[in-house]
Amino acid sequence: MSKVTEVVAELVSPIVTAAGLELVDVEYVKEGREWFLRVYIDKDAGVDIEECGLVSEKLSEKLDELDPIPHNYFLEVSSPGAERPLKKEKDFQKSIGKNVLLKTYEAIDGEKSFEGTLIEFRNEIVKIEIKIKTRKKILEIPYDKVASARLAVTF
Known part of the structure; x- marks a missing residue:
């Protein structure tokens, strides 16, 4: 369709x-x-x-x-609402510093779903800071591996 x-x-x-x-x-x-x-x-x-x-x-x-x-x-x-989808490069650029939820087509470090702070989007690479237990880790995810992305509302 x-x-x-x-x-x-x-x-x-x-x-x-x-x-x-x-x-x-x-x-x-x-x-x-x-x-x-x-x-x-x-x-x-x-x-x-x-x-x-x-x-x-x-x-x-x-x-x-x-x-x-x-x-x-x-x-x-x-309106796309509070959990606005991130589809285009400019959506990612405008969302730097915000909490996002990314889902990938294939596993990265054994996972396909990541929630964290969008740090950067440059050269077709999405950088996201995630929390694993008590430490933080920055993941670099190739844009062509991103199945979906949206802002994530946290309370």
């Missing part, structure tokens, strides 16, 4: 940019019997419901016009 997400990203990007917002992600997923098209938008100060409504309305018009999805679906436009 990546073709749908690519088409929607192309349609929504100018709408989001014109509104002074950032396109974080587009998902197209089936949950139970229903299909959901989810568009995540953001800006430095966070997005409000009016901005989500504006993007939803304009995107809905474009989708109705071009009809790229052959069946019924629910369109949701929202």
Whole structure:
């Protein structure tokens, strides 16, 4: 279904940019019997419901016009939330110093899931400081080994 997400990203990007917002992600997923098209938008100060409504309305018009999805679906436009996904290099750069959760495609030091402080992202290497019992360790993870990454909320 990546073709749908690519088409929607192309349609929504100018709408989001014109509104002074950032396109974080587009998902197209089936949950139970229903299909959901989810568009995540953001800006430095966070997005409000009016901005989500504006993007939803304009995107809905474009989708109705071009009809790229052959069946019924629910369109949701929202903030990525506190556990924002890190997809692009700039997402990693903006998140340096923050707590993140990374999952890798293959085990590194016997693990595939790491939570810690994002120290650096440079030359396609993600540096994360993790805590192992009472000591800290810095891991260098090649970006192409990262399956998913997101901000991690800690309490």
